[in-house]
Amino acid sequence: MVPNKAGTQAVLKEPYIQYVFDLLKANALRGRRVMVMVLIRAESETASETAFRLQSLVRSTDVLFETDRQDERGVLLPMSGADEARSFLNRLFRETGEIKAAVLEIFHPDTELRASIEDMQSAIDREEGAITFMAPVSQRPEEEVKVSVLDPDPLFRDVLGMALGQLDTPAVRLEVKTFGDGRSFLQSGWTASAHSHLVVMNDLLPRQNGLDVLHTLRSLPNDGKFTILMMTRRNSEEDMTYAYESGADGYLIKPFNLRLFEAQVKRLLTRLWS
Amino acid sequence: MIGVPVTAVFFGVMLLFLVLAVMTVYLFAARDSQERKMKKADSYLLRNSKRWYQVLRGIETASQELVPSDEAELAAVEEIFRAYLTNVSGDKIKERIQEFADVHLAPFYRKKLKSRNWSERMNALYRIEDFGMESLIGDVRRLERKKLTADERFQLHLIDLQFRPDGFMERNATRLGDLSEYEARQLFFLMPEHVFNETVAMFGKLAPVLQYGLIEVLGMRQDLMRLRFLEELLDSSDPEIRIRVLRAIDAFGIRTPDRILERAFDSPVWEERFLGARMLRRVPADEAARYASRMRDDPSWLVREEIRALSVRQRSPEGKMAVLR
Numbered sequence: 001m002v003p004n005k006a007g008t009q010a011v012l013k014e015p016y017i018q019y020v021f022d023l024l025k026a027n028a029l030r031g032r033r034v035m036v037m038v039l040i041r042a043e044s045e046t047a048s049e050t051a052f053r054l055q056s057l058v059r060s061t062d063v064l065f066e067t068d069r070q071d072e073r074g075v076l077l078p079m080s081g082a083d084e085a086r087s088f089l090n091r092l093f094r095e096t097g098e099i100k101a102a103v104l105e106i107f108h109p110d111t112e113l114r115a116s117i118e119d120m121q122s123a124i125d126r127e128e129g130a131i132t133f134m135a136p137v138s139q140r141p142e143e144e145v146k147v148s149v150l151d152p153d154p155l156f157r158d159v160l161g162m163a164l165g166q167l168d169t170p171a172v173r174l175e176v177k178t179f180g181d182g183r184s185f186l187q188s189g190w191t192a193s194a195h196s197h198l199v200v201m202n203d204l205l206p207r208q209n210g211l212d213v214l215h216t217l218r219s220l221p222n223d224g225k226f227t228i229l230m231m232t233r234r235n236s237e238e239d240m241t242y243a244y245e246s247g248a249d250g251y252l253i254k255p256f257n258l259r260l261f262e263a264q265v266k267r268l269l270t271r272l273w274s
Numbered sequence: 275m276i277g278v279p280v281t282a283v284f285f286g287v288m289l290l291f292l293v294l295a296v297m298t299v300y301l302f303a304a305r306d307s308q309e310r311k312m313k314k315a316d317s318y319l320l321r322n323s324k325r326w327y328q329v330l331r332g333i334e335t336a337s338q339e340l341v342p343s344d345e346a347e348l349a350a351v352e353e354i355f356r357a358y359l360t361n362v363s364g365d366k367i368k369e370r371i372q373e374f375a376d377v378h379l380a381p382f383y384r385k386k387l388k389s390r391n392w393s394e395r396m397n398a399l400y401r402i403e404d405f406g407m408e409s410l411i412g413d414v415r416r417l418e419r420k421k422l423t424a425d426e427r428f429q430l431h432l433i434d435l436q437f438r439p440d441g442f443m444e445r446n447a448t449r450l451g452d453l454s455e456y457e458a459r460q461l462f463f464l465m466p467e468h469v470f471n472e473t474v475a476m477f478g479k480l481a482p483v484l485q486y487g488l489i490e491v492l493g494m495r496q497d498l499m500r501l502r503f504l505e506e507l508l509d510s511s512d513p514e515i516r517i518r519v520l521r522a523i524d525a526f527g528i529r530t531p532d533r534i535l536e537r538a539f540d541s542p543v544w545e546e547r548f549l550g551a552r553m554l555r556r557v558p559a560d561e562a563a564r565y566a567s568r569m570r571d572d573p574s575w576l577v578r579e580e581i582r583a584l585s586v587r588q589r590s591p592e593g594k595m596a597v598l599r
Contacts, residue, residue, distance in 0.1 A: 258365060
């Protein structure tokens, strides 16, 4: 929150908004999150009236700013996407009369404040509708995610590898490797990088057991990069509880539907960009 | 002393060497043939495992190239199907395997069913069950008329259950008496629900081995709806049935009703009294103490020990908590 002397949300001007924008954008990108910029134009009321209305609606984490037009105000909604922006504008439209707005999701490092504001202003001028959702400046940057499949059955390892290889994962490039046992995986050096890492692992493995590998990965200092999906043939509640308590993110009981597997992997990968 | 001519010894040794040489050559040849077969199977897997993935997921249809041309390629296809059937479910994968096996693998297994080699026949029966090859049912039935081993007979029962579940027990009740208890349990676990219900309904007509297996399976399934049925079996004159019934009820993991406990403690069979004593661990402390005082002087040492262990458990704080729960 950027409070003013009255304790309400301050309306930032240049060059402060540029600094805050860059800071929030960097935070959002580092956390693989999305930020939204909303530009609101209310021709029927003064800029201070619009600002006053907005001040009563924004959260403490949102940032209000002014543009070069008197009848315009902007809002930065960190940790929010287009849906949250739509809800925010719905609340605003209930209270005000003739206003127009443009919404832009920010998830790419190349998105610039000044250029974005100009684009949004021309979209408001051009479009008839009250709310214009802007096309992103560029596609979400592709992220490399390492995937390790650990299963003692070589043919099934290949099946999972092929299923992952054909998975449609926007903005994520999967680098899949398969391993027949826990020790060769841990000794491969494949885990030693800062990339997000999805591990799909059977609980029973030769040489080093799956649950052992789970413990080892979770005891690493950067264990947060690992998303671990366990597979088992034993439908035992106790084993599942133990695996979840040890840090597994999901559990599949063999035999399982490959579509369920793909859906789980997609869901886990989506969480990277939450 | 019997004198053996030197030439006879010489020829004997030479014969032995000859046999040894023939066996060595045979072993090397067999190993070489096995290795060639494995290489061929590996090359098939390398060539086609990606295509099989597409076919089994319904992305493309099976081409002629996937049809195995010999035993080595058949082994590779079996491996692929095994990997899918044991690890993957749904999505019509089983149906696609069944369809392919019925059309393209059936000739191989038909030949194997006629083999004089027991292991070949057994393998064919296993695969017919695994891949659900309905087109070979006629050949399997013809096999029933031959003299078969117990393992083959059991496999035939499994196939019959898979393809003709309706009326399975009426057809086979008399023949199933030869099964081992383990096999009987396996059969009951694989039964569809309606066949299992029919089997329970005809409990009295079943051979003892099937009755014992069925009681065990009822206990493992922990279906409380069967408690009344099991309780009725406590009237049986066969002590083995009564013991197994008590064990099955214990496996339910519930607080055993008093009427069952009373019957167990009144039994002249020590195993029944022992199981009754074991069930006391799920009975509230005061009631358990009442039963325990009654059984403290039981003639069986094991029953007395179980009662003593129960008293010790109840005195410990965790034990009190457990019983109260």
